[in-house]
Amino acid sequence: LLAWADRGAEERPARLFFGELELDGYKLSQVQSTSVRVPWPVKDVRHVSEMKVDEGGVLFEASASDPGDDGPFTSAVYHGGVFSFETKKLRFKPHPHLLRVRTFADHKIEGMELVPGNGGIIFATDDENFGGWVLYNW
Numbered sequence: 314l315l316a317w318a319d320r321g322a323e324e325r326p327a328r329l330f331f332g333e334l335e336l337d338g339y340k341l342s343q344v345q346s347t348s349v350r351v352p353w354p355v356k357d358v359r360h361v362s363e364m365k366v367d368e369g370g371v372l373f374e375a376s377a378s379d380p381g382d383d384g385p386f387t388s389a390v391y392h393g394g395v396f397s398f399e400t401k402k403l404r405f406k407p408h409p410h411l412l413r414v415r416t417f418a419d420h421k422i423e424g425m426e427l428v429p430g431n432g433g434i435i436f437a438t439d440d441e442n443f444g445g446w447v448l449y450n451w
Contacts, residue, residue, distance in 0.1 A: 314366060314396055314403065315341060318349065318374075321360035326350040329361065329372075331396065333403050343403040351411060354378035354387045362388070362423050365434075370396035372405075373414070373434070375422040382441040386421035389413050390436070420446055 315334040321327030332344035351360050354376060362377040372393040378386060392414055394407035417436070424437030433451030440446060 314370070316364065316366055316372070316396070318361040318364055320362060321349065321358075323356070323358050327360035329364075329374075329393075329405075331403065331405060333398075345403070345405065347405065347407065349374065349393065351376040351389065351391060353389050353413070353416075356380070362421065363425050364393070365425050365427050366396060367427050368429070372396065373425065373427070375425060375436075377421040377423065379421055384419070384421075384440065384443065386417075386419060386438075386440055386443075388417040388420055388422035388438075390415040390417075390422065390425070390434075415450070 316331040318327050318329045326348040328346055329349050330346045332341045349360050357378045357380040359377045361374050363375040365373050374393040375390045377388040392408050392412040397404050420438045422436050426435040431451050436448045438446045
């Protein structure tokens with residue numbers, strides 16, 4: 314599975330793209346896309362500022378409010394849906410209500426890493442004039 318997205322903007326949803334990457338010959342097949350619009354944040358929003366897919370195919374996507382170098386910044390992390398291969402066909406089932414799993418009141422989440430084995434997530438930011446920030450959450 315190869316998945317990527319553009320960020321979108323307030324009125325323009327992000328676009329999530331995904332396909333099957335065949336490492337022998339580096340071919341990308343079954344390329345599909347869907348729109349992503351988050352319910353929060355609502356102002357100066359990047360609908361997808363970062364995303365990761367876990368070993369079970371669960372998509373975690375961060376959204377962020379970025380009004381400029383001095384903030385204020387806010388972010389949310391959502392369970393966006395699940396990727397699967399059913400009879401060799403790649404499928405994506407979006408979460409029906411974009412389940413919010415974490416909210417950040419004063420940070421712009423632009424980096425995440427899933428920690429194998431324990432379900433933890435590392436969150437990282439570039440909060441412009443306020444510097445960077447990292448949180449390991451398990």
